Amino acid sequence: MKLQRRTLFAAMAAASLAGTWPLSVLAQKKIVLGFSQIGAESEWRTANSESIKSAAKEAGIELKFSDAQQKQENQIKAIRSFIAQKVDVIAFSPVVESGWGTVLREAKAAKIPVILSDRAVDEKDDSLWVSFMGSDFVEEGRRAGRWLVDKMKGQTGTVNIVELQGTVGSAPAIDRKKGFEEIIKADPKFKVIRSQTGDFTRAKGKEVMEAFLKAEGKKINVLYAHNDDMAIGAIQAIEEAGMKPAKDITIISIDAVKGAFEAMIAGKLNVSVECSPLLGPQLMNAVKDLVAGKTIPKRIVTEEGIFPMEVAAKEFPKRKY
Ligand code: GZL
DSSP, X not given: OHHHHHHHHHHHHHHHHTTSSOHHHHHHOOOEEEEEEOOSOSHHHHHHHHHHHHHHHHHTXXXXXXXXXXXXXXXXXXXXXXXXXXXXXXXXXXXXXXSOHHHHHHHHHXXXXXXXXXXXXXXXXXXXXXXXXXXXXXXXXXXXXXXXXXXXXXXXXXXXXXXXXXXXXXXXXXXXXXXXXXXXXXXXXXXXXXXXXXXXXXXXXXXXXXXXXXXXXXXXXXXXXXXXXXXXXHHHHHHHTTOOBTTTXXXXXXXXXXXXXXXXXXXXXXXXXXXXXXXXXXXXXXXXXXXXXXXXXXXXXXXXXXXXXXHHHHHGGGOOO
C-alpha cells in the first residue's frame, strides 16, 4: 500500500510541477477503508456499526462497509473484494476465532494492512494484522464472576447457574466463559448445571432459556448470559414460566446496552458488565496513522466498567449506546 501511494504521489507531484495538478490535490486523495462487519445480531452490533460509519464520515475516510449476516464465508468474500479493490486498509470483526490464515496472508501479499476490530483471531502468525482493538473479554467474565461471588457471599447452599453462551467459537464466548469460571471455581457451592449457546440473539436466548426452565425449573438460582440481548430474551421466558426475573433467578449479563438499562430500571436484570461498541473513532485514528506511515499499538484495550441495577437509573441518561 505504501509503495502504491508513494508512486501515486510522485506522479501527481510531477504533474503538479508541470502545472497540470495543483499540489494541494495531492493531499486530497481520500483514504479508503474496507470494513467487514459480522452482522446485526444484537443492540451492541448495531451501535458498533453506527460508531464506525459515523466516525468514518467525521474523519473524511471513504468506508466500504459489508454486513456478513454472521457468516464467516461472507466475511472472507468481503475481504477478498477489498483486496481486489486495492483499499488502503482492511478492518474486520471476526465472527469466530479460527479459519482466517489464508485470507489474511492474501491481504499481506497485497501489502494491505489489517486491523482486528472488537474480536481476535487464533492465528499464531501475528504479523498478519497490525493491531487488535477491543475489550478484554476474559476480564469481563471475571467481573461477572466477582459480582456473583460478592452477591452470594452469605449463601451457604448450592448456587445452581445456567449459562447462555455467545456464538460458538467466537472470542467473546470463549473468553467470557473462561473468565467467569476462573472466579467461581474458587467456591464449590457454585455449580453450572446447564450451558448452551444462544448465539448472542434475543430470540435464541429466549428459546434456550425455555429449555433450561423446562429441564431444571425452580432449581435455577442464577442466569449468566454472555450478552444483554440473550438475557432480555431469557427474561421473557422466565416471566412466561411464572417466575420473577432478578428475584427468583439472579441475572447477570454483559454489554450494558440501552435494553439492559431499561431491564435493570424495571427490576428485571441484576447487573450488566460494560463492553463498549464505540470503537469507531479509535479505529479511524489508527487508519489515518497507518496511512501516514506511523506505527500503531499491536493491542488497544477498551476501558470498561460494571453497572448493577442500583445505579441504572442514575447512569442511564449518560449512556452513549
Ligand atoms: C463483544 C461483541 C459481542 C457482544 C454481543 O465485543 O463481539 O458480539 O457482546 C455481540 O452483543 O453480538
